[in-house]
Amino acid sequence: MPWNDNSGSGGGGPWGSGGNNNNGQNPWGQRPQGGGGGGGGEQPPDLDEVVRQMQGSLRKFFGGKGGSNGSGSGGKGGGAFGIGLIAVLLIGAWFVTTGIYQVAPEQNGVVLRFGEYNRTTTPGLRFKLPTPIETVILPEVTTTQSMTIGTGPEGQMLTRDQNIVDIDFAVQWRVDSTGDGVRNYLFNVRNPEGTVRAVAESAMREVIGTSDLQFIITEGRGEVSQRTRDLVQATLDEYEAGIQILQINLQTAQPPESVIAAFRDVDVAEQDAERARLQATAHANSVIPAARGRAAQLTQAAQAYRDSVIAQAQGDADRFVAIYDEYAQAPEVTRRRMYLETMESVLGRSDLLVLDGDAGALPFLPLDRLGENRNRGDN
Numbered sequence: 001m002p003w004n005d006n007s008g009s010g011g012g013g014p015w016g017s018g019g020n021n022n023n024g025q026n027p028w029g030q031r032p033q034g035g036g037g038g039g040g041g042e043q044p045p046d047l048d049e050v051v052r053q054m055q056g057s058l059r060k061f062f063g064g065k066g067g068s069n070g071s072g073s074g075g076k077g078g079g080a081f082g083i084g085l086i087a088v089l090l091i092g093a094w095f096v097t098t099g100i101y102q103v104a105p106e107q108n109g110v111v112l113r114f115g116e117y118n119r120t121t122t123p124g125l126r127f128k129l130p131t132p133i134e135t136v137i138l139p140e141v142t143t144t145q146s147m148t149i150g151t152g153p154e155g156q157m158l159t160r161d162q163n164i165v166d167i168d169f170a171v172q173w174r175v176d177s178t179g180d181g182v183r184n185y186l187f188n189v190r191n192p193e194g195t196v197r198a199v200a201e202s203a204m205r206e207v208i209g210t211s212d213l214q215f216i217i218t219e220g221r222g223e224v225s226q227r228t229r230d231l232v233q234a235t236l237d238e239y240e241a242g243i244q245i246l247q248i249n250l251q252t253a254q255p256p257e258s259v260i261a262a263f264r265d266v267d268v269a270e271q272d273a274e275r276a277r278l279q280a281t282a283h284a285n286s287v288i289p290a291a292r293g294r295a296a297q298l299t300q301a302a303q304a305y306r307d308s309v310i311a312q313a314q315g316d317a318d319r320f321v322a323i324y325d326e327y328a329q330a331p332e333v334t335r336r337r338m339y340l341e342t343m344e345s346v347l348g349r350s351d352l353l354v355l356d357g358d359a360g361a362l363p364f365l366p367l368d369r370l371g372e373n374r375n376r377g378d379n
Contacts, residue, residue: 108121112134113129146172161213170248171247172246184240188239189239200248207224207227229245
């Protein structure tokens with residue numbers, strides 16, 4: 001029969017519970033109740049008998065021989081084999097259920113051996129020694145974490161020029177998966193989010209404390225964010241926190257609400273001053289070139305007059321030198337010629353007619369001017 005029941009014709013089932021072998025008891029060592037059993041009610045099971053019954057059943061199941069009480073060398077060998085097989089199956093199940101683990105694409109596996117760091121594994125199906133020999137931690141290393149700092153009193157910071165500014169900025173970070181970053185993240189930092197928040201706020205206060213208010217709220221926003229990120233990353237690297245700062249965005253940078261109206265007036269005044277300065281610069285750019293042009297024109301005219309006067313004087317001097325040279329060669333002829341030229345220029349404007357010789361000077365009757373004298377007398 002399929003259960004290898006060798007107990008004879010006692011009619012026992014596969015667990016060896018025949019009436020001849022068990023003294024009328026069921027497989028758990030209990031007699032049936034009711035009828036003519038003469039029993040005094042339900043009796044507690046005998047544990048030794050239960051163990052013997054189970055051993056006998058296992059021997060029958062795996063083809064063992066021997067009586068139901070487990071006596072004989074064949075019974076001992078079959079029982080040992082069955083117990084060993086069960087042990088092997090239990091150990092295999094232990095290894096399978098606790099020794100294989102899956103690392104997701106966004107995770108890294110950190111294996112601990114007896115609670116001490118052993119290795120870091122990459123995504124995929126991985127194996128380890130079964131629990132509790134080795135355990136695994138699966139932190140997410142590609143997920144970007146974000147937090148906002150500055151809401152409330154923590155956002156009011158003192159600038160270098162003794163002003164207060166309201167700052168609101170966002171920090172984006174994730175686990176550093178390079179090198180020992182994951183290990184440091186798990187074992188060097190107790191509260192990663194709180195650490196990032198504290199370090200970022202401290203670094204922002206340091207950067208704000210070394211900058212002026214006007215620079216922070218206008219053109220310096222990008223520089224403030226970059227300087228803060230570098231300072232936060234350097235501090236976390238010094239702590240070996242295993243955290244990578246991706247970006248710090250300065251979302252809000254403005255004076256406190258109580259003084260923002262005054263700052264707006266200051267901004268308006270500065271804009272007016274800038275506009276007046278630009279207008280003055282434009283006027284200067286239009287007037288200065290014209291003045292420079294006139295100055296250059298006057299300078300050129302003066303230089304031309306100077307050159308003409310110098311040239312004329314130089315010509316007169318050269319003519320005098322030439323005349324002197326001629327005079328030095330023939331003084332008498334030169335004196336006479338000069339005398340005649342002078343007399344010609346003087347007497348040329350006179351109405352006298354000068355005759356040479358002993359006749360002397362005779363009046364000259366200008367016949368061509370008689371009409372002119374008559375006209376003047378009529379007037």
